[in-house]
Amino acid sequence: MKKVLSINSGSSSLKISLFAMPTEQRLAKIMVDYSDETNQLVAITLPNHELIVQHYHNKLSPVELALKLLTKHKVINNPQEIAAIGHRIVAGGELFQRSIEITTEIMQKLESINELAPLHNPANIAGILDAQQLLPNCPQIAVFDTAFHTDLPPENFLYALPLEYYRKYRIRKYGAHGTSHRFVAQQAAKMLHLPLNELKLITLHLGSGASVTAIKNGKSYDTSMGFSPLTGLMMSTRCGDIDPSALVYLLKHHVFSDMNECMEILNKQSGLLGVSELSKDMREIERASTENPQAALAIKMFVKRVCDYIGSYWLELGGADALVFTGGIGENDCHLRELISERLSCLGINFQSQQNQSRDLPFDFASTDSQARLLVIPTDEELMIARDAYSLLSSKQLCNQTAVNY
Known part of the structure; x- marks a missing residue:
């Protein structure tokens, strides 16, 4: 041991x-x-x-x-x-x-x-x-975290910028949360009793930071976060996707004193906090949403952006065997899962409301006639880290032992 x-x-x-x-x-x-x-x-x-x-x-x-x-x-x-x-x-x-x-x-x-x-x-x-x-x-x-996304095809990791920027500065999509996406994908394969390399999955890491990943045959095929963890979904304090021209406009009008202040606001004062003007915590926003229009709007925006990426990846993968919810929101917020799942009925994805409220993780809350399973799997990044560390430690010791024996 x-x-x-x-x-x-x-x-x-x-x-x-x-x-x-x-x-x-x-x-x-x-x-x-x-x-x-x-x-x-x-x-x-x-x-x-x-x-x-x-x-x-x-x-x-x-x-x-x-x-x-x-x-x-x-x-x-x-x-x-x-x-x-x-x-x-x-x-x-x-x-x-x-x-x-x-x-x-x-x-x-x-x-x-x-x-x-x-x-x-x-x-x-x-x-x-x-x-x-x-x-x-x-x-x-x-x-x-980025290692899991190194297999992205060029059409998915490159930006439509002069290609010289990639060659010289390595400007591209790197993704994030890969340790979490990799872990829950492995767990999903176990739950479905199928080899991971035969599955098409859409994994949703929804927490303070949030990202969606399309997984094909066990490898990351596309992911919502980009050059940095700032892009993609709307998050607790991060803005997610935004037109760069809007930032140039704000800079020209001296809304930000410099790029450092701009990045500070995009990373720490935007997202759920920026729209709700109330909290970065989805639980507090949900509690206030019945009486606070901005809180309700923040929830609608969050759900819409998650579903936008699910729809995009559904097309990229040609359907999916399962959607996997994880992260603090994904694992614990049955209301948000229901709001997301309701919008997916056009894809033939159907869910059981009562099963969605289960506390017995992991579980599947899809209906029997659903085109994809709806899995809720707690992530365990620390265990994934331990697995990799132990694997490298064992390989190192094996190499040393082999060298001595030789």
């Missing part, structure tokens, strides 16, 4: 899970909210499913705090027990098309592409540096 730590670092929060591999038993799960550096909110779920929530009034780094908690609660006796650490990296560009062990050279390459995901990659790299300092002899593995 090998203990593998999965680290999912965000700009103000961190999710860590410790797994026993290859059994995939989750030994502990830790959530750290460090938006307030002097008062970190920490939740740890232990093997007996006991949940402990507390505040830490100190300046420990999030990874250091996580290791301290794992030791304190006797999940591990010593951090040296950890055999490998896997890190989620949002954007790998064209430099990284698979998970890889992190070396000094790899770190330099990672830092060179921070601009592809300025809200995410720097936080991901901070988590790596933190873990390297605390456990310098432990293999560190980078798992890229």
